[in-house]
Amino acid sequence: MILNHMVEFQTPHLDAVFHALSDPTRRAILHRLTEGERTVSELATPFNMSLAGASKHIKVLEGAGLVRRHVQGRTHYCQLEAARLAEAQEWLRTYERFWTTRLDDLEEILREEDRALARSSEQSPSSPAKSDNTSRSKK
Amino acid sequence: MILNHMVEFQTPHLDAVFHALSDPTRRAILHRLTEGERTVSELATPFNMSLAGASKHIKVLEGAGLVRRHVQGRTHYCQLEAARLAEAQEWLRTYERFWTTRLDDLEEILREEDRALARSSEQSPSSPAKSDNTSRSKK
DNA sequence: TCAATAGTCAACCATTTGGTTGAATATATT
DNA sequence: AATATATTCAACCAAATGGTTGACTATTGA
Incomplete structure (x- = not known):
């Protein structure tokens, strides 16, 4: 019965999504991606932060399934992947x-x-x- | 212009709310509170966790404005406070x-x-x- | 071929997080 | 008055987070 209750909330998806959204830099990156595909350095430049730092944030977003990346040569293009945001909204509903x-x-x-x-x-x-x-x- | 962009996302509310939601224990507590007011120990019991541990989680939820508490004698009653969840959903919208x-x-x-x-x-x-x-x- | 560009990786650091335990506080109960 | 109950607090701990720097890889352009 206790276990039942726990299992009902073992939704690592949501853990990752909400954690990704809890950082303002990452939310800004997502917002930026609503304007269209962006490269890693394009995403990094607005922030007072090293490229590696921004890269980490993007990886968090990727890990949460909120961003997809496709590599073309040496440049990595990032794309918003909204499905998991829908899951979060569904939870809030x-x-x-x-x-x-x-x-x-x-x-x-x-x-x-x-x-x-x-x-x-x-x-x-x-x-x-x-x-x-x-x-x-x-x- | 860079500052503009940053300010647009300086929403500590959302930081706190999304961070609060990123933990499965805390989401379970919120869910529990949809059934009505609960005391701290009532909220704590389903979890394999010390009372102090649960108390901390509740304080995080309170800090994010998702839970209100009113003390009556020695017992603390917790109540869901959904307005900030609405803000989060608004962001997702x-x-x-x-x-x-x-x-x-x-x-x-x-x-x-x-x-x-x-x-x-x-x-x-x-x-x-x-x-x-x-x-x-x-x- | 050489240098610049795009990005990751690894190591490091300070801070936060999620948890514990034991003691403290305040209220109820007997 | 003594004890039990409800809860917080403080100190501690290991792990995760958000950031840095410097070295490394791979691609592009001259």
Whole structure:
């Protein structure tokens, strides 16, 4: 049961993708690639960083499957590979209902909170007013 | 101009959010919080990890603004705070057109690639056939 | 053939990360 | 008052991260 829970989140894809996106230089590189294919040195020049440094970042992006590279002679052309970004967005979509404020969603959220309340007051019946200062305060 | 480019991506919010999401334990904690408010020890138990370890993860999530905490006596209740996830999704939305295959999007992509090609051949006029084996190769 | 260009690789470095343990703090319970 | 519970804190550790430099490889151009 614990194992079940863990396995459900053993998604190394997402680990790598989110980690790749957590660096501003790498996000800038990705953004640059939306304009089209770019060579490694083209990608490196805007940054106050050695070529080797930029090369490392590109390799991280490649490792996360966000960039593809094709070598032509001595120059390496990098291309945005967006599929894995779609996976990341798909993961985020699960949480959409927690920031959308549409009424039917709100209703569902309230129902879930009630269930949560019920369950937590089973565990500690002495504090029934537990979540009085949560999103439940619908003013 | 270089500075412009850098500033555009100085979004420490996103740094923190994506970094928080890059760890499977933390994603599992977030998922758990979709079921409702949870205490720190409730969140910690499913993981093969000390309480202090889990506490650290929760603090990372809090630092990224993904979790809010309200203390009641000795117990700390954690709550999902999805707004920053929305920001992350917003960032990803910029890249949607690169994985959607709707025809009008494709058309736009091709137009942009042309512009990119034009620009890069300004920079290095000797390689006009640069992106012959890119997404441009439409079967 | 020789020099310049494009890029990687390996070694190194400081900092961050993800984890631990043991002690400390604060609240509940008996 | 004494004990148990919930949690943090501080110190520590190994590994990963983001960066550097210098040497190496391979291709291109003169």
